[in-house]
Amino acid sequence: MKNPLVIVGRIILGALSEFGRLFIFTATAVSHVFRPPIYWRLIGQQMWLIGYNSLPVVGLTALFTGAALAQQIFVGGSRFNAESVVPGVVVIAIVRELGPVLGGLMVAGRVSSAMAAELGTMRVTEQIDALTTLSTDPFKYLIAPRLLAAVFTLPMLVLVANILGVMGGFLIGTERLGLNGASYLQVTADFLERADVYSSMVKAGVFGFFIALMGSYHGYNSRGGAQGVGKATTNAVVSAFIAILLSNLIITVIVFGEIS
């Protein structure tokens, strides 16, 4: 029987060294984002892969969620004769929280895993080592373009998600719940503040950063063949999810904690 303190200590040391490695990786990656050469073609290619290909899944998620939200708020609100709050609550919930978070999670599921699998395979087939021998820095060539592309693409995706989320609520509200279309849009516009949109975009950028960072980090450091790549893929998605949810909480508390 092992001393439980030994086990606890080992776990804490392991976690600390993992955080240290992640921190060094992040610092190296970010420093390469700002130093030439910058591979514009690769950034464009990644933006296409991350952005355009994620549009259907992000858009549908937002549309359905906005619609379901409107239905629930209508049912809840009708107990207090407050059906008219539907547009306001939907737009606030979507823009402040659900648009960026659900959009971020969906993209993380698609993109972090794909990045980890691609970079992991490049690692185990020595393609990353080959880059170095061809005088090309893997951080600059592989990781910096992914980080940049994700940070700039996610806000655009979330913008689309926000609009479709509100539209989902609008469709259910006017077609099923009998709300007036013109006043729905009016209430939506009245409730929405500029700060909501800004915070939504900031969240999206931060989530994009974590999506690319976790995909790259786990892929770049994957070890041990096909099984290692599989593990890297799973870890990338799980850690990206946690990073998104935690950073969302922190940003929400910072931005909206003061107002209340």
Add this chain to the structure above:
Amino acid sequence: MSTPMIDIKNLKKSFGNKIVLSNMNLSVKKGESLVIIGGSGSGKSVMLKCILGLLHPDSGTIHVDGQDIVQMGSRGRKRILDKIGMLFQGAALFDSLKVWENVAFGLIQGQGLNKKDAKEIAVEKLGRVGLTADVGELSPAELSGGMQKRVGLARAIAGDPEIIFFDEPTTGLDPIMADVINDLIVECVKDLGATTLTITHDMASAHKIADRVAMLYHGEIIWEGDKARIENSGNPYVEQFVSGSAQGPIQMDLMKN
């Protein structure tokens, strides 16, 4: 005597408490072809990665063309890497790029050549290894193992390097294709006048491409000498390896357990 092209002194590298290179000394003269033989897990790949700067050794020095690459910054190392070509064991071609883009990669990214000139050189180098220009338009996944190795060789020699590393160049190939690759290596190296360091466990390949042979065992060079002396080295480890016998001083890991 001129300074050696590659000079490794007291190189040590361990992972955790597993010692991979215990105290390695090796030098390769300019224009010489040195083949390092040794079983799996003898530290051959780790040694190569230390020379390329992919791994940082625990102690010891590695001089390439008279410069210590262990202490060197990234810019200096890039200058050294420009002189080096490498053929990887699995060819390590970039599967997102076409074959010719693979061959031209170092020319475009490393030396800043424009695409058109780089493609011309790439096609010429592909011809050098017996591949036609239309192979250049394929993606690496469409090629057989032997063709991938040839493309890897073309990529390694594309920048006219002064030093070339070959990591198990014949592993995974049939004996005839292995011989074709060996011939190509000998020819290309002769053309370039390059210094080469090859790691292999294929004795036929070692016979063909080596000027000198060294044997790595448990992280140390235990024997080195001219190719002609390998058959009567007088070293029981080398004799066992050359004859490929399970009986002898080298015990495989599975027997230890």
